[in-house]
Amino acid sequence: MGLLKNVLPALATAMLALTAPLTASAQGLIRDAEIEQILRGYADPLFEAAGLKPSDVNIYIVQDDTLNAFVAAGQNMFLHTGLIMESRTPEELKGVIAHETGHIAGGHSVTREAAMGAASGTSLITMGLGALALFAGAPDAALALFGSAPQFGLMTIFKFTRVEESAADQYGLTFLEKTGQSADGLVSFMENFRYQELMSESRRDPYFRSHPISSDRIAALSRRAKEVTAKSHPQSEHDIEQLAMMKAKLVGFIGPANRVASRYPATDQSLPAKYARAIAAYRAVDIKLSLTLTDELISIQPDNPYFHELKGQILFESGRAAESVPDHRRSVELAPQHALLKVNLARSLIGTKDDADLEEAEGLLQDALHLEHDNSFAWNQLAVVYARQGRIGDADLATAEEAYYRGDLSRAFVFATRARDKLTLETPNGQRADDIMALSDPRNRPRGSSRGGFSGMALQTQ
Numbered sequence: 001m002g003l004l005k006n007v008l009p010a011l012a013t014a015m016l017a018l019t020a021p022l023t024a025s026a027q028g029l030i031r032d033a034e035i036e037q038i039l040r041g042y043a044d045p046l047f048e049a050a051g052l053k054p055s056d057v058n059i060y061i062v063q064d065d066t067l068n069a070f071v072a073a074g075q076n077m078f079l080h081t082g083l084i085m086e087s088r089t090p091e092e093l094k095g096v097i098a099h100e101t102g103h104i105a106g107g108h109s110v111t112r113e114a115a116m117g118a119a120s121g122t123s124l125i126t127m128g129l130g131a132l133a134l135f136a137g138a139p140d141a142a143l144a145l146f147g148s149a150p151q152f153g154l155m156t157i158f159k160f161t162r163v164e165e166s167a168a169d170q171y172g173l174t175f176l177e178k179t180g181q182s183a184d185g186l187v188s189f190m191e192n193f194r195y196q197e198l199m200s201e202s203r204r205d206p207y208f209r210s211h212p213i214s215s216d217r218i219a220a221l222s223r224r225a226k227e228v229t230a231k232s233h234p235q236s237e238h239d240i241e242q243l244a245m246m247k248a249k250l251v252g253f254i255g256p257a258n259r260v261a262s263r264y265p266a267t268d269q270s271l272p273a274k275y276a277r278a279i280a281a282y283r284a285v286d287i288k289l290s291l292t293l294t295d296e297l298i299s300i301q302p303d304n305p306y307f308h309e310l311k312g313q314i315l316f317e318s319g320r321a322a323e324s325v326p327d328h329r330r331s332v333e334l335a336p337q338h339a340l341l342k343v344n345l346a347r348s349l350i351g352t353k354d355d356a357d358l359e360e361a362e363g364l365l366q367d368a369l370h371l372e373h374d375n376s377f378a379w380n381q382l383a384v385v386y387a388r389q390g391r392i393g394d395a396d397l398a399t400a401e402e403a404y405y406r407g408d409l410s411r412a413f414v415f416a417t418r419a420r421d422k423l424t425l426e427t428p429n430g431q432r433a434d435d436i437m438a439l440s441d442p443r444n445r446p447r448g449s450s451r452g453g454f455s456g457m458a459l460q461t462q
């Protein structure tokens with residue numbers, strides 16, 4: 001489904017109440033296989049250098065024009081789209097990620113949570129659950145969860161101490177050094193925004209409120225950065241191209257309507273420019289033009305999974321599900337590691353209305369759920385497949401899973417109960433229905449709560 005865009009007005013409102021200038025442009029979280037892949041390519045080596053297991057660190061993309069990056073509830077890193085857009089080089093973005101990884105390595109966010117009081121743990125977990133539900137294509141539930149987690153706002157207004165900032169800088173430099181990368185980006189990013197030091201607190205980008213910038217800090221950073229950079233490899237062309245493609249995609253999908261035309265004039269024949277124009281045409285519902293432009297992209301890079309994904313998305317969204325299958329299938333062949341691409345293909349196969357396609361759709365959804373067990377949209381689609389196959393007990397169970405991962409425990413309980421009545425308790429599915437019933441049972445929930453909080457997370461580790 002390409003760049004899955006979710007606008008969260010209630011979240012923005014909830015956060016607005018807390019910190020008006022800071023969150024005015026906050027709109028929610030987005031998922032996109034390509035952008036996630038690129039960010040992983042930048043971040044994973046740094047996580048490894050920090051002794052972290054990359055698969056244990058979640059990266060969330062926040063649709064927000066302001067500059068910000070933060071870590072929350074342990075190993076969860078949030079990057080604003082504004083940060084990606086304002087990074088002039090991959091080295092700048094990697095520098096910020098290295099610094100944030102430094103906060104994880106230094107245990108700073110944990111210290112903060114402790115300082116925020118005992119209650120904060122629960123609301124951060126709630127936020128995480130909301131984030132996961134949102135990712136899975138269920139903005140309503142996520143909206144409710146986010147609305148109940150005002151600490152999301154707090155996470156961006158707390159301030160690291162100067163000691164913590166300096167420690168995170170030094171850790172970040174170490175991780176860059178270990179991966180043979182230049183520290184120039186971290187320094188140039190700070191220098192580019194050092195004017196914010198002179199601005200009043202409320203006018204600064206959130207990043208420079210939580211991570212106070214100062215001349216002393218930049219000076220300390222620069223000294224060691226020179227040594228790190230002297231030993232580094234030059235930035236790869238590949239990384240540079242990927243940043244440009246990521247920006248083009250973001251401008252195309254979430255930028256203001258006229259931004260593509262101004263940033264990528266017709267004379268610009270680069271691949272990112274063509275990409276941005278294809279997406280802009282799709283957004284403007286000019287299907288013919290967007291298909292022409294996307295076909296041109298595919299002719300330039302026939303093996304780019306995300307060009308096929310875009311074409312599949314355009315066709316599917318314009319009511320041509322069967323026609324979208326070959327491109328979605330190609331995207332899965334080219335990038336089999338992405339659950340989101342498998343779900344796209346499954347959705348198109350379901351959309352053909354041909355029952356002969358259901359078995360393949362089921363296999364794809366099972367594969368996707370193997371990669372992302374908490375993907376509630378995949379559960380939703382699986383329920384559709386089972387219902388059409390007449391497997392009503394399995395369909396009820398899949399609906400219970402969907403509701404569970406969206407955080408709607410009342411609905412999860414209803415459907416898990418129905419599923420258990422139809423399935424044999426001795427089978428894995430029957431057992432699973434019983435488990436969801438226990439986890440979502442209203443008698444086990446705190447009064448006045450429709451969600452599971454910690455119990456909700458326990459199941460997600462499966």
Ligand SMILES: [Zn+2]
Binds near residue numbers: 099103160165211
């Ligand atoms: Zn910091």
